[in-house]
Amino acid sequence: MSETTPKVDKKKYRTVYLRKRKMLSAKDFDRMNARLLLHFHSFLQNHNVLLIHSFLSIDKNKEVNTWPLIESLKNQGKQIVISKSSMTSNELTHYLFEDYKQLKENKYHIPEPEYGTLVSPTALEMVLIPLIVFDRKGHRLGYGAGYYDRFLADCAPHCLKVGLSLAPPLDEIPFAEAHDIPMDFCITPIGVYAFKS
Template sequence: MTKAELRRTALAARRALPAAELAHRSAALLGQLQQHFKVAQWRWVHTFLPAVRQHEPDTWPIIRWLWAEHPAMQIAVPVMQADGITLRHYHLTPETELVESRWGIPEPVGAAEVAPDAFDAVLLPLLAFDQKGHRVGYGKGFYDRFLAECRPNALRIGLSLEPPVPQIADVWPGDMPLHACLTPERVWWF
């Protein structure tokens, strides 16, 4: 399937998920992270805050667990810039004030900016991924541009509510493949 086809089908499937099932699958992603990754070795982790309207995986259980169990670890989240193509990244703490963006995504207010080369791991949103570690996002390339600015050894970890498709038909050279992808059932390594 092409990225456009996968976007349509994945969005429809995700929007059809009942809230309880979304919460159950999101909690299972946290379990996979806890079980399969050496999180204690990370100093900085980047994650997204969920767009509730899009039924994205709820990353708040992961964030709260990191704050509770790894208090020395720092967390950053992205903010879409006014140009519509750039992400900047800001430190997230339990005290950070959040406001909802026009896309329905919580964004930090008054937080310190963090450079992309600081991150040891990046937890990535996606709509679909394939068995080779390629991901389908919303189609604007925000994360591919951001990941190109990260250190080469920063772990790129997708968070998916569904298992992979066999292959994405229209992968291009600028796509940044995943190192791993968490699903509720297992971790896929690439």
């Protein structure tokens, strides 16, 4: 297999599975998010964490709707951390989410904090991870910029890495690489998948 083959495969996978998600009707999208939220609440009861990083949903990609989830966590007294991306370094800077006034859409229409209290990745107890598709080994396929690969590498070993997906897992993502950091869990409308014993 040539060095370029995995990149081509990844591009095809992203295109196919992102298109499938975008084709969800509004009714199915809302129903699946509601079911995922129920499974997330059950999951959280078994994990005593306070400082949780969450991505903010990209509407045009029909990502898992994290807004109800974030509101629920805040009502439970959890502290939410959100990120701002650097388009030049492909790295994330993390801030405590204290007020919606912090947020402004970047040029890609992704809401991001303009200011706030900085939080180190090593302080996080759980990270909620966006993805396009995942497999039964806990590997995920993201959007290709590598933001979360670098971010997760900076997190403490005890930090729970939790994917959120509207689709069930593939049996295997064939181009997982040695430097890829697998998830500990992935929460879907069907239920919770665990990848570590």
